[in-house]
Amino acid sequence: MDQTVNKKEVQFSEAAMAEIRRYLSHYPADRQKSAILPILHIAQAEFGGWVSPEVMDKVAEILNIQPIEVYEVATFYTMFNLKPVGHHVLEVCRTGPCMLRGSDQLIEHLEHRLGCKVGETSADGHFTLKTVECLASCGTGPMLQVREQFYENLDATSADQMLEDLKASTVRKPWEENY
């Protein structure tokens, strides 16, 4: 896993840089800071699922702003992981409507299967288990999200199948071919 990134190594791939340039073109020339969230999403996908201080410094360099401006944004929005995570991050919705349809039991089941608690990573490094607040899937709960994929109407059997499928899968980046 690419989880130890030091400053010298922070280099976006050309494909990721093309994606960054595409976003930068959406905003007025003197308002390029607007691209900070899209770039942080790209950075997180590019560097192992989390944004290290070094990665955030690189984002600041691209946007020609102070690093603190990136830190204060990355720490405000919950989608950005500030610590290393597993290969796949399971984000289980636990808000009211999902709770009514069994998210508590789903979380318990996943903790048991992965051998780790919410907020932790499984010993094999495959999965980090997180809870999130409402993913706009209230009619199809209980559910969880893994990167850009929603898994809905889950029960123990379908959750187990999902874990198996994910274990066997490769993480791809949205700007890669055949994504």
Add this chain to the structure above:
Amino acid sequence: MGRKLLTEHINVEGIQTFDVYRKHGGYASVEKALKTMTPEAIVEEVKASGLRGRGGAGFPTGMKWSFLAKPEGKPRYLVCNADESEPGTFKDRYLMEKLPHLLIEGMITSSFALGCRTSYIYIRGELMYVLRILEKAIAEAYANGFLGENILGSGYSLDLHVHPGGGAYICGEETALLESLEGKRGNPRNKPPFPAVWGLYGCPTVVNNVESIATVPWIVNNTAAEYAKIGVGRSTGTKLISAGGNINKPGVYEIEMGITVEEFIYSDEYCGGIWKGRDMKAVIAGGSSVPILPKDLILKTANGEDRLMTYESLSDGGFATGTMLGSGGFFVMDDQACIVRHTWTLARFYHHESCGQCSPCREGTGWMEKVLHRIEHGHGHMHDIDLLVSVAKQIEGNTICPLGDAAAWPVAAAVRHFREEFEWHVKHPEAATAPGAVFTKAESVIA
């Protein structure tokens, strides 16, 4: 069957593509608007239609548009609020996923009406797969001459971009959304100045919900008068309702304003009744922030009239005996649902999502969550129940944005309507925390 203005073609195979959408009458409003109407005429049509903002507040859309300042030499912006994050609400996600071109068509027609040359769709970051659907559809619209320079030879040009958020419910508040779009933390701004005067990059800006914008093409195509004929009183047109919770048929339904709540819950056309043959205990009618109502009050107003699915009927009786249509996030709790546990999860949500800018909200939401946690987990005291009401009162109205109210209302309403259930939890900690424990009226008599 009610009329479907937005979702008529939603199940047509391939409707997500430009060609199929166009074959079914798509982009007709852009042609009509650009070739035969003035921007002012479109604003007047939207005003006359009575369309009210579908994001939750219900403010008249046309009136909001007419407030837009038009200073010389400054761009104007239209920003679509697609940061749908209210628990219970998932209608915008459904609409964007199934009918991306409808939103794009609405954005073009609305941008022309408002004189915008660049518009943005701010979509919550968690819906990245929907963002990809929208981007693909936008590329098709550019390729077919409906976006970009000189659209349909009319001389009007527009660029449309999708912008992902980063996972913050507060960015659904329009000024927080603008801060976020400018690349900052999503802290709401003080109002005034309102976005219509000082919005994105300090320029005049309109922020509208997805469903509101998606309704504009129908109004332009069919006239405001036709739109206003549908519905009841000041609740005109149709509304998307996202139904969830303990019902037989969760999903998104387009209803004509004015059907009864009872019909919506029990008819096979909509929710199909309560699941597992159970009885209904309570309903949250318009997203998690609106007051919860027990069965009797959601079906009938305090005067004994049938409660209707309209802004006015749902709010009849104020917060004492009524609620709000809000964003249309409608979720039903059966008689096996625990109101205390449910209220705790909502308080936890609002504590988690408070931006922390205003002390009453930052501290108060955490306080309510803690108190509810201890009641739910068998460590509550009787005076905790009044404490909850007191904290809720001190948050309400004392914050820059409505998140404070949104956090306070569900807690205050849960205590107002289900006080004995909270008392039962305090009096019977062991019984209340046992697996599957549920309060019933009979138990209150025993206690």
